[in-house]
Amino acid sequence: MLNLNSQFDLIRQSATVAMADRILALKAGGRNIIGLQVGDPDFGTHPAIVASALKAMQDGQTHYGPSVGTLELRQAIAAKLQRDEGVQYAPASEILVTHGGIHAYYTALQSILNPGDDVLIPDPSWATHSNMVVMLRGNVIRVPAPAANGFIPHLESWSQALTPRTRVIVLNYPSNPTGAFPSRAYLQKLQDFAGQYDLWIISDEVYGSLYYEGRPTSAAAIEGAKERTLLVNSLSKSYAMTGWRVGFLAAPSRVIQNALKAGQNSITCVAPFIQKAAAFALTDPAIQAVTADMRAAYSRRRELVLRLSHELESERVRVVPPQGAFYFFLDLRALKMSSVEMCERILEEEGVGLVPGSAFGEQGEGFIRLCIAASEKDVEAGFRAIVKWAERQ
Numbered sequence: 001m002l003n004l005n006s007q008f009d010l011i012r013q014s015a016t017v018a019m020a021d022r023i024l025a026l027k028a029g030g031r032n033i034i035g036l037q038v039g040d041p042d043f044g045t046h047p048a049i050v051a052s053a054l055k056a057m058q059d060g061q062t063h064y065g066p067s068v069g070t071l072e073l074r075q076a077i078a079a080k081l082q083r084d085e086g087v088q089y090a091p092a093s094e095i096l097v098t099h100g101g102i103h104a105y106y107t108a109l110q111s112i113l114n115p116g117d118d119v120l121i122p123d124p125s126w127a128t129h130s131n132m133v134v135m136l137r138g139n140v141i142r143v144p145a146p147a148a149n150g151f152i153p154h155l156e157s158w159s160q161a162l163t164p165r166t167r168v169i170v171l172n173y174p175s176n177p178t179g180a181f182p183s184r185a186y187l188q189k190l191q192d193f194a195g196q197y198d199l200w201i202i203s204d205e206v207y208g209s210l211y212y213e214g215r216p217t218s219a220a221a222i223e224g225a226k227e228r229t230l231l232v233n234s235l236s237k238s239y240a241m242t243g244w245r246v247g248f249l250a251a252p253s254r255v256i257q258n259a260l261k262a263g264q265n266s267i268t269c270v271a272p273f274i275q276k277a278a279a280f281a282l283t284d285p286a287i288q289a290v291t292a293d294m295r296a297a298y299s300r301r302r303e304l305v306l307r308l309s310h311e312l313e314s315e316r317v318r319v320v321p322p323q324g325a326f327y328f329f330l331d332l333r334a335l336k337m338s339s340v341e342m343c344e345r346i347l348e349e350e351g352v353g354l355v356p357g358s359a360f361g362e363q364g365e366g367f368i369r370l371c372i373a374a375s376e377k378d379v380e381a382g383f384r385a386i387v388k389w390a391e392r393q
């Protein structure tokens, strides 16, 4: 028998993918499903961004480009980080263009992780954060981020989770799946902790431009943090460009040198015409206004769910207002049912697609994730159906 890479035996099939498969099967059978499971903006990519890519293709930008990314795009990224986060990065040495945020995270981890290193990751969090550590033969240590603490780990939980082999902290704020983000003061204390134990911080900020209450601070903007922070971001969520696969890693130059080797030896480069369109998206003033409009639309849907929750007064579906991103992490622990069973039953009985909270870690058990990157009509119908279903149990 030929052996496979046994690390993959440690990675469970994602519950999100399993739900998506079930939904496709139901739809193929003619069932009408309200899809609130996928974290993909329901807005189209702005036509001017599409036009920019088309023009670049017509102009012949259809060959290999520089693996690190075009200078034009790296300059646009540096300008964005200065404008939005107040952090200065050198386009020539501190930025790598990647295949979306997921590849930025992958190259970030690859650049710093040695087999057997321990990585601290809050629970709940996006499953890929843990899965990639496993793929790279690191060990994941989950740090509870309990609902009772606004889905942010208690500061002492980080020290309790620390081992002699801990080398990395992974943050994702605003969070998928909870929408939570911590205060600047909290991040400062976490940075002090990371400094004391010589830890890297990988900060996945793909939802950084989607916020409703206050504004998240980039982990790299904290005093003293830039030299240990690997900032992951992309245009997927903020510019409704998920299918374009373009993102970036901003980090100290020696990290970028490794990440570049990882990129060079796996993907070669991001398509130059996509980089052209990404540079346009990041710099064109009219596009920034459109992004603000999308945030306003998500904000209205968020208000809608909060209003409905107030109106329906369900003891069984508790709503924690998300501070950012486009998810509600609904608390149905009162039902004392597994979140997988809840999602399967809500799908079968009400025709609403959701993601079980347990897909994000043990702390997510009893919760379900509802994505508001869908029309107001669907968000309202979906939320009402969840409450109606929960009240029947």
Ligand SMILES: Cc1ncc(COP(=O)(O)O)c(C=O)c1O
Residues within 6 Å of the ligand: 039, 099, 100, 101, 102, 103, 126, 172, 175, 176, 204, 206, 233, 234, 235, 236, 237, 242, 246, 247
């Ligand atoms: C927390 C988080 N990081 C990264 C990604 C990946 O985004 P991208 O499309 O930029 O690869 C996602 C996608 O859902 C996500 O939720």
